[in-house]
Structures are given as structure tokens and as C-alpha cells.
Amino acid sequence: MPLSAAGKNFARHGSSEHTKMIARRAAHAEESAEVEVLFANVKKMKAVTRKMEASMARLEQSGRTVQEAIGPVYGNTQRLQTQNANITRIQEAIDKFREPLDMRDREERVLRSRPDRVGLQEYISSMDRTSQALRNLQKTNMRANQQTIMELTELLRIGTENLEGVFRDMLREDSQPIEPLKQITTGKDYPRISSTKSGRLSTVNQHIAKYSSYATQPGDLPPSAKVYAHERGQYIMLSLQNLATASKSTARKIDASAIYRQGSNGIGSYAQGLQGMYLAEYDNIGLIFGRDEVGAVMQATCLSSLTDFSSTLRDLDAHVRENMLTDCYLSYEIIEVVSSMSHQLEGKTGELKYALPEALKPGRETAKSSLSFLLNDTRTKIQQMQALPVDGSSIPLTAEVMTRLQLMTAYLPPLSSIMRSLGDGGWSAPNTTSSTTSIPTIKSFDVGADGKTLFAHYAADTLDTLLAALEARSRSLLRGRSLQGVFLANNVCVAERMIRTSELDPLLAATAQPKLDAWRKKATQAYIDAWKEPSTHLLDVQFTAKAPRPPSTGAAVDSGAILKALNSKDKDGIKEKFRNFNASFDDLVAKHKAYKMEAEVRRALGRDVQSFIEPLYNRFWERYHEVDKGKGKYVKYDRQQMAGALAGLG
Incomplete structure (x- = not known):
């Protein structure tokens, strides 16, 4: 039957609830x-867990058993690994230690061979490797390496010596002695080592110097420098040997009394050759050695040739001292030559700045002493003269002394130098043969003194010494003032003439000429003194009391009137005066003509006598010539005759 709506709703609602319940039940059943x-799985898991726990317990037990069994084996394995690593490192150290030994054996075969056999470059490379190995060993500071260090050091020494041999052989190729006279006469350059060979020598020298610290003492010359100094030093010395011999032989003269002629000795060529070879050698050294080595190498290279040069200078100095009068000029020439050479070398290299002046020192002292020696010799020779020319002529010594001064003008530079060192007038000190040293004086510090002025002073002192000694000796050996005056005047004339006709003239004009003028005046005065005796007969001081004094000049004189005023006694006195004057005058004229006078002296003395006698005679003649009435019995000379006679004296 049909249901109502509520029933329908209840039926629908109930049915729905029932459906849901069934669904829930199904879900619950499913979840259950x-x-x-x-729960079944949990049970299984628990069972598995228990089994696993049991297995883990068994595994743990087994692990403990295994650990207990394998633990010693593992420890031994670690120790073996460490020991093996140590053995490996020791083996490496042994190999490293043996490496220098193996290298030493290898390099020894090279270094003990000659560089020309293995090649110079390979030889140098072997030395480089050996040197590097030696430095490495020295850094280890291991006692076990000391023997190897010594052996490598010895190898470097041997290598250095072999390089020295190469260096020496290369030098000897260009070190055959030459004859410098060829360069001196032709003006050609002195031979030098080629630039190519210089470069090779420089390379070898650098490597020798690099390793020389293993073979030389500190401060010593490097081996290559010693080799160079020996080889090139011998080359220079042997090349100059003939010039040294020539310098000694040319000092000896055939005539021992002959005066030395400038340039006749070989010392100039010797010095020129020495200078040229030194300059060439300095260029060579500069290309081969470092800048800091050049000076020491140059000095060592020049040592043997400088020793020979010094020996030659000493021999020449001994020759000069034995022949001072004739050969002192050689000492001046040596000073000039060596000083010039020293100056030229110093301009290029200063290494020989002190060596050459030291070598010149003995000769310089001899040259200094020669100045006083010559003065003393002049004085001594005159004092020892036993006779002088009875005709009043000059003596040869005067010409000799003036010749000395003339010759000295050719050596003004060296003379100026030694005179400055002596000081103005220092040559007047007594001549000594003391030593090679001289005590400086205050005057010797006058470095600004002019050399020509000093020479002029020396020449003036020489003239003074000569003429003073001659005057003193003439007073002892010559009778009569007139003869003494003529003698002195002749010697003054010779000196003056030799000055005027030589290089002395411009040098002595201001200094020596006044001295010569004074000596000439003294000689003239001595000669005129003899003419005072006849002049005394021409002096008239007799006047009559009544007659006026006759005029002496100007107005004409009446001789007859004057004589008329005299008494017979006075007239006889006038006659006697004329007679005495004539005798004395004739005697002096005869003596004057008998004297041997230089032309200049004869003219000068004749003029002086004329100017002295003629005015006196003319005055006396004008007053009293009528005493013999022109018969010439008493009045031998009239005015014209007297003038002619006096003019004839010149």
C-alpha cells in the first residue's frame, strides 16, 4: 500500500542510515x-628482530674473535710500511750523497785533461759544474762530505792551473821581444794584443779569477794576473835590453875630457821606448782585466823593466859623479827626459806616479850638487894656479866657465826644477857628496820662482866667483896695477862676448850685465892707476907772485909770456917735467902695446887713457911748449902728435 509522505521520508531516511551503517561495518571489517x-607483521618483525639481534651478537662475537686474531698482523704491517718509507728516504739520501762522488769521477776525467783536448768551452763548463757541486756540499756542513769537498777543491785548483797554462800560452804567442828602435825611428805604434785574442784572454781570466779563491791567499794577485805580469814583464824587459845597454855604453867617451853633447847618450831613446811600451801595455791590460785590477796588474807587469831602468839610471849617475865637470849636463838631460816621460805616463795611468821619480832621485841629487861643485871647482882651480899670463891675456878657464853656462841654456827646464828645489842662492852652499836626501830650506818652498830668473842669478854668481877669484889671484901673481887691470878686463871681455853671442844674452841682460859693468869699471880703474904717474908731471901749481894766473881753458895761452915770467929754476923744473913725462908716457905706451888685449879691451882702454891724459897734456903743452923753442929736446909731442899717439893705443 502506498506510503504517506512521512512514511516515505522515514523510509528514505531509514534506508539511508541503514546503508551508511552497512558501509561503516564494511570499513570496520576492512580496518580490522x-x-x-x-599485528601479524609486527609479530614477524619481532621474530626477525630477535633473529637479527642474535645474528649481531654472533657477528660481534665473531668480530672480537677476528680482531683479536688480526690485530697483531695489522700492527706489524704499519710498522713495515713506516720502515719501508724510511728505507726509501735513506736510499734517496744515499743516492744524493753518491751523486757528487759520481760527478767528481766524471768531472775529474775532464779537469785532469788539457783544455785543448776537451775543448775550452767544455772545460770551463766542467769547472762550473764542479764549483756548483762544491758549493752545495759546503752548505750541508756534513762531516762525511769533508773528504769530497777537499777533492773537489783540488780539482778546481788543477782546473785553474790548466786554465793558467792556456792563458800563458795565448800570451806567449804575442810576447816575442821586439826592437823598440824601429817604432822610435819610424813613429809607428807599439804592437798591441789583437781585440779578438784580448776577448778570449778576458774570458779565461774571468774564470780563473772566479775559481782563484780556492787556490790563492786573500790579498794576493789572481793567478792570471801573476801569469800576465811575468810573461808581459819579461817581454818588455827583454825588448828594452838593448836600449839599456846602449844608454850605458854611450856614456863612455873616447876623449874623457870632452864635454857631454846633448842627445849623445841613449837615455832619451830608452825612455821613449819605455814610455811607448808602457802605454801599449796599459791598453792591453784594460781590455783583459777588470777596472779594479788594472792598477795592480800594471805595476806588477812594469816591475822588472822599471828595476832595469832604475839600475841604468844609477849606473849613469855614477858615471856623472866621476866626471862631474864634463858630464853634469847628462844628469840635467836625464832629469828632463825622465820627468817628461813620467808626466806623459801619469796623464794616461797614475800607477807609476811614484816609481819613476824614485828612480830619478839619485840623479836629481847629483844634478843639485853639480851647481855648487862647478862654482867650487872654478874657485879652486884659480886658487891653485901658479902663474898667470904675463901679457895680461885671458885664461882658458874663463872660456870654459862661459861655455858651461852656454851649455846650461839647453837644459833650462830641468835646471829650473832643481834650482827651485834648492832655492835662490842655494847653490852657494858648500859642495857635499852626502846622500840621496836633501834638507829643504825656506827658499826651496818658493815654488813660484821663475826658472829663468834663478838661472840668471846662478850665472851672475858664477861670473862673480870667477872674476873675484881672478882679481885676487892676479894681485898675487901679476906685478903692476896696469897688468892686473888688463888681465881682468880681458877676462871680463871674453865673458861678455860669449854672453852676447849666445842664448845667454836675453837671459843675463838684466842680471849679469850690471855685474860685468862693475868688474869692467874696476879693471879700467886698475889700468888707469898706472897712468897717474905720468899725469903727475903735467900738474902745474907754480905761479909767480906778480903775474896773473894763466887761463886754463877758453882763451888762447901765450906760452912764451908764461915762460918769460918764470925764473931759470922754474924753467928747469918745466923741462924736467916734460922729460919725466916723456919717459913715463913712452914706457906705458910700450907696455900698452906689449900687452895682449882683446880688441874691445884695447879700444876701450885706449879711449879711457886718451880721455884722461890728453886734456892734462894739452893744458900743460899750451903753457910750456916754448920751453925748448920748438927744438923737441924737451917737448917731444905737440898736441897733434900726442893725439895721434893716444889714438894709436886703441
């Missing part, structure tokens, strides 16, 4: 089944 499954 799943729970049951889960």
Missing part, C-alpha cells in the same frame, strides 16, 4: 583485517 595483518 588490516590491523590483524599489521
Whole structure:
């Protein structure tokens, strides 16, 4: 039957609820089944867990058993690994230690061979490797390496010596002695080592110097420098040997009394050759050695040739001292030559700045002493003269002394130098043969003194010494003032003439000429003194009391009137005066003509006598010539005759 709406709704609602309930029940049943499954699984897991725990317990027990069994084996394995690593390192150290030994054996075969056999470059490379190995060993500071260090050091020493041999052989190729006279006469350059060979020598020298610290003492010359100094030093010395011999032989003269002629000795060529070879050698050294080595190498290279040069200078100095009068000029020439050479070398290299002046020192002292020696010799020779020319002529010594001064003008530079060192007038000190040293004086510090002025003073002192000694000796050996005056005047004339006709003239004009003028005046005065005796007969001081004094000049004189005023006694006195004057005058004229006078002296003395006698005679003649009435019995000379006679004296 049909249901009502409520019933329908209840039926619909109830049916729905019933459906939901059935669904829930189904879900619960499903979930229950799943729970049951889960519980079953849990049980299984627990069973598995128990089994796993049992297995783990067994595994742990087994692990402990295994660990207890394998533990010692593992420890031994680690120790073996460490020991093996240590052995490997020790082996490496041994190999490294043996490496220098193996290298030493290899390099020893090279270094003990000659460089020309293995090749110079390979030889140098071997030395480089050896040196590097030596430095490495020295850094280890191991006692076990000391023997190897010594052996490598010895190898470097041997290598250095072999390089020295190469260096020496290369030098000897260009070190054959030459004859410098060829360069001196032709003006050609002195031979030098080629630039190519200089470069090779420089390379070898650098490597020798690099390793020389293993073979030389500190401060010593490097081996290559010693080799160079020996080889090139011998080359220079042997090349100059003939010039040294020529310098000594040319000092000896055939005539021992002959005066030395400038340039006749070989010392100039010797010095020129020495200078040229030194300059060439300085260029060579500069291309081969370092800048800091050049000076020491140059000095060592020049040592043997400088020693020979010094020996030659000493021999020449001994010759000069034995022949001072004739060969003192050689000492001046040596000073000039060596000083010039020293100056030229110093301009290029200063290494020989002190060596050459030291070599010249003995000769310089001899040259200094020669100045006083010559003065003393002049004085001594005159004092020892036993006779002088009775005709009043000059003596040869005067010409000799003036010749000395003339010759000295050719050596003004060296003379100026030694005179400055002596000081103005220092040559007047007594001549000594003391030593090679001289004590300086205050005057010797006058470095600004003019050399020509000093020479002029020396020449003036020489003239003074000569003429003073001659005057003193003439007073002892010559009778009569007139003869003494003529003698002195002749010697003054010779000196003056030799000055005027030589290089002395411009040098002595201001200094020596006044001295010569004074000596000439003294000679003239001595000669005129003899003419005072006849002049005394021409002096008239007699006047009559009544007659006026006759005029002496100007107005004409009446000789007859004057004589008329005299008494017979006075007239006889006038006659006697004329007679005495004539005798004395004739005697002096005869003596004057008998004297041997230089032309200039004869003219000068004749003029002086004329100017002295003629005015006196003319005055006396004008007053009293009528005493013999022109018969010439008493009045031998009239005015014209007297003038002619006096003019004839010149």
C-alpha cells in the first residue's frame, strides 16, 4: 500500500542510515583485517628482530674473535710500511750523497785533461759544474762530505792551473821581444794584443779569477794576473835590453875630457821606448782585466823593466859623479827626459806616479850638487894656479866657465826644477857628496820662482866667483896695477862676448850685465892707476907772485909770456917735467902695446887713457911748449902728435 509522505521520508531516511551503517561495518571489517595483518607483521618483525639481534651478537662475537686474531698482523704491517718509507728516504739520501762522488769521477776525467783536448768551452763548463757541486756540499756542513769537498777543491785548483797554462800560452804567442828602435825611428805604434785574442784572454781570466779563491791567499794577485805580469814583464824587459845597454855604453867617451853633447847618450831613446811600451801595455791590460785590477796588474807587469831602468839610471849617475865637470849636463838631460816621460805616463795611468821619480832621485841629487861643485871647482882651480899670463891675456878657464853656462841654456827646464828645489842662492852652499836626501830650506818652498830668473842669478854668481877669484889671484901673481887691470878686463871681455853671442844674452841682460859693468869699471880703474904717474908731471901749481894766473881753458895761452915770467929754476923744473913725462908716457905706451888685449879691451882702454891724459897734456903743452923753442929736446909731442899717439893705443 502506498506510503504517506512521512512514511516515505522515514523510509528514505531509514534506508539511508541503514546503508551508511552497512558501509561503516564494511570499513570496520576492512580496518580490522588490516590491523590483524599489521599485528601479524609486527609479530614477524619481532621474530626477525630477535633473529637479527642474535645474528649481531654472533657477528660481534665473531668480530672480537677476528680482531683479536688480526690485530697483531695489522700492527706489524704499519710498522713495515713506516720502515719501508724510511728505507726509501735513506736510499734517496744515499743516492744524493753518491751523486757528487759520481760527478767528481766524471768531472775529474775532464779537469785532469788539457783544455785543448776537451775543448775550452767544455772545460770551463766542467769547472762550473764542479764549483756548483762544491758549493752545495759546503752548505750541508756534513762531516762525511769533508773528504769530497777537499777533492773537489783540488780539482778546481788543477782546473785553474790548466786554465793558467792556456792563458800563458795565448800570451806567449804575442810576447816575442821586439826592437823598440824601429817604432822610435819610424813613429809607428807599439804592437798591441789583437781585440779578438784580448776577448778570449778576458774570458779565461774571468774564470780563473772566479775559481782563484780556492787556490790563492786573500790579498794576493789572481793567478792570471801573476801569469800576465811575468810573461808581459819579461817581454818588455827583454825588448828594452838593448836600449839599456846602449844608454850605458854611450856614456863612455873616447876623449874623457870632452864635454857631454846633448842627445849623445841613449837615455832619451830608452825612455821613449819605455814610455811607448808602457802605454801599449796599459791598453792591453784594460781590455783583459777588470777596472779594479788594472792598477795592480800594471805595476806588477812594469816591475822588472822599471828595476832595469832604475839600475841604468844609477849606473849613469855614477858615471856623472866621476866626471862631474864634463858630464853634469847628462844628469840635467836625464832629469828632463825622465820627468817628461813620467808626466806623459801619469796623464794616461797614475800607477807609476811614484816609481819613476824614485828612480830619478839619485840623479836629481847629483844634478843639485853639480851647481855648487862647478862654482867650487872654478874657485879652486884659480886658487891653485901658479902663474898667470904675463901679457895680461885671458885664461882658458874663463872660456870654459862661459861655455858651461852656454851649455846650461839647453837644459833650462830641468835646471829650473832643481834650482827651485834648492832655492835662490842655494847653490852657494858648500859642495857635499852626502846622500840621496836633501834638507829643504825656506827658499826651496818658493815654488813660484821663475826658472829663468834663478838661472840668471846662478850665472851672475858664477861670473862673480870667477872674476873675484881672478882679481885676487892676479894681485898675487901679476906685478903692476896696469897688468892686473888688463888681465881682468880681458877676462871680463871674453865673458861678455860669449854672453852676447849666445842664448845667454836675453837671459843675463838684466842680471849679469850690471855685474860685468862693475868688474869692467874696476879693471879700467886698475889700468888707469898706472897712468897717474905720468899725469903727475903735467900738474902745474907754480905761479909767480906778480903775474896773473894763466887761463886754463877758453882763451888762447901765450906760452912764451908764461915762460918769460918764470925764473931759470922754474924753467928747469918745466923741462924736467916734460922729460919725466916723456919717459913715463913712452914706457906705458910700450907696455900698452906689449900687452895682449882683446880688441874691445884695447879700444876701450885706449879711449879711457886718451880721455884722461890728453886734456892734462894739452893744458900743460899750451903753457910750456916754448920751453925748448920748438927744438923737441924737451917737448917731444905737440898736441897733434900726442893725439895721434893716444889714438894709436886703441
